[in-house]
Amino acid sequence: MWLELQIFGFRALWSPYFFTFCLALGVIYYLVAGPYRHKFGGKEKPTIKQHILMYTALFLLYVVKGSPIDLLSHMMFTAHMIQMVVFLLIFPILVIKGLPLWIWEKALRNKTLGPIIRLLTKPIISLLLFNGLFSVYHIPVVFDFSKSAPAWHFVIHSILLIAAFIVFIPLLLPFKEINTMTPLLKVGYIFANGVLITPACVLIIFTKTPAYEAYLAGGAWLQALAICVPGDVLDGIEITLSGPEMFSPLSTINDQQFGGVIMKTLQEVVYLTLMVRVFFGWFREKSRDVDPVSVEVN
Numbered sequence: 001m002w003l004e005l006q007i008f009g010f011r012a013l014w015s016p017y018f019f020t021f022c023l024a025l026g027v028i029y030y031l032v033a034g035p036y037r038h039k040f041g042g043k044e045k046p047t048i049k050q051h052i053l054m055y056t057a058l059f060l061l062y063v064v065k066g067s068p069i070d071l072l073s074h075m076m077f078t079a080h081m082i083q084m085v086v087f088l089l090i091f092p093i094l095v096i097k098g099l100p101l102w103i104w105e106k107a108l109r110n111k112t113l114g115p116i117i118r119l120l121t122k123p124i125i126s127l128l129l130f131n132g133l134f135s136v137y138h139i140p141v142v143f144d145f146s147k148s149a150p151a152w153h154f155v156i157h158s159i160l161l162i163a164a165f166i167v168f169i170p171l172l173l174p175f176k177e178i179n180t181m182t183p184l185l186k187v188g189y190i191f192a193n194g195v196l197i198t199p200a201c202v203l204i205i206f207t208k209t210p211a212y213e214a215y216l217a218g219g220a221w222l223q224a225l226a227i228c229v230p231g232d233v234l235d236g237i238e239i240t241l242s243g244p245e246m247f248s249p250l251s252t253i254n255d256q257q258f259g260g261v262i263m264k265t266l267q268e269v270v271y272l273t274l275m276v277r278v279f280f281g282w283f284r285e286k287s288r289d290v291d292p293v294s295v296e297v298n
Contacts (some may be wrong), residue, residue: 004246004247005068005071005072005247007237007239008071008229008233008237009229009230009233011230011233012071012228012229012230012233013067013068013071014066014067014068015065015066015067015070015228018062018065018066019062019066022058022059022061022062022066025058026054026055026058029054029058029098033045033046033099033100033103034046037100037102040106041102041106042100042102042103043100043102044100044101044102045100046098046099046100050097050098050099050100051098052098053094053095053097053098054094054095054098054099055098056094056098057090057091057094057095057098060086060090060091060094061087061091063086064082064083064086064087064091065083065087069082069083070083070228071228071229072247074147074214074221074224074225074227074228074244075215075225075244075247075248076215076244076247076248076250076255076259077204077212077215077255077256077258077259078250078255078258078259078262079259080259081259081260081262081263081266082262082266084263085262085263085266085267085270087157087160087161087164088134088160088161088164089164089266089267089270090270091161091164092161092164092165092168093168093172093270093274095165096165096168096169096172096173097172101173101174104173104175105175108175108177108178117169117178118177118178120166121166121169121170121178122170122180123170123180123181123185123189126163126166126167126169126170127167127189127192127193127196128196129163129166129167130163130164130166130167130193131167131193131196131197132196133159133160133163134160134163134197134200135196135197135199135200137156137160138200138204140211140212140213143212143214144212144213144214144220147214147220147223147224147227148220148223148224149223149227150226150227153227167193170186170189171186171189171190171274171278183278183279183281183282186278187275187278187279190271190274190275190278191271191275193271194267194268194271197264197267198264201260201261201263201264201267202260203260204256204257204259204260204263205257205260205261205264206257207253207256207257208253209253210252210253210256211256212256215244215252215255215256216243216244216252217242217243217244217245218243221243221244222234222241225241
């Protein structure tokens with residue numbers, strides 16, 4: 001498979017522009033949260049753990065959005081689902097925990113952004129927003145539309161990423177204004193996320209025919225491929241691109257079903273890890289009798 005992918009060239013495989021973007025984000029994080037934090041009203045600088053979490057997040061972001069995995073996500077539904085797990089379930093968690101609390105505090109105190117965050121992170125709203133958008137996104141007509149043009153692909157994935165941040169903020173930030181759930185409710189919240197995402201996965205796994213035009217030979221697949229392969233490269237390829245199965249060891253339907261299994265399995269691993277974290281966090285809190293940090297929002 002690797003040799004076959006070489007026909008798409010270095011830019012499509014390794015996306016140097018996106019690498020530069022991720023590198024720039026890392027530099028901005030280091031400067032704003034570190035040496036120049038006082039210019040932004042910052043307090044403590046990030047801990048070593050927070051540095052590790054943030055740079056790991058940026059590394060994973062590049063891996064799933066700038067490396068050959070991104071190219072494969074337009075050829076194999078399995079690769080797409082791996083990309084979604086990292087992009088929507090792992091990356092937001094690492095970023096939330098990697099940012100110093102004073103940055104989140106400033107966001108909550110902002111007269112425009114603060115009320116929006118507090119509204120959208122109400123558990124019922126955040127729960128339905130993320131899982132609803134994720135399910136709608138994987139409706140075939142919506143999914144194929146998102147693959148029809150780079151601009152729409154970017155907009156839709158950005159909305160999904162914002163919803164992913166919203167769903168995890170009530171679990172991971174300690175501010176009383178948004179950390180309103182007891183540990184037991186948090187466990188229920190995590191469990192509900194797993195339940196609500198299940199129907200989309202089940203439909204994908206048990207369907208008997210390929211659901212997405214973007215993974216079938218024809219114009220839809222080439223349009224999807226054009227999202228990450230420069231046009232001049234696609235036009236210059238001498239061999240005939242008959243379809244995504246040229247680059248996949250799986251048939252289209254098996255790839256789709258396996259992708260659904262991968263998504264559901266990895267999602268369960270992430271959510272189970274969060275449940276364990278909530279439990280031990282509750283245990284430590286009871287042991288130390290520490291209350292969540294209070295932020296007075298103007």
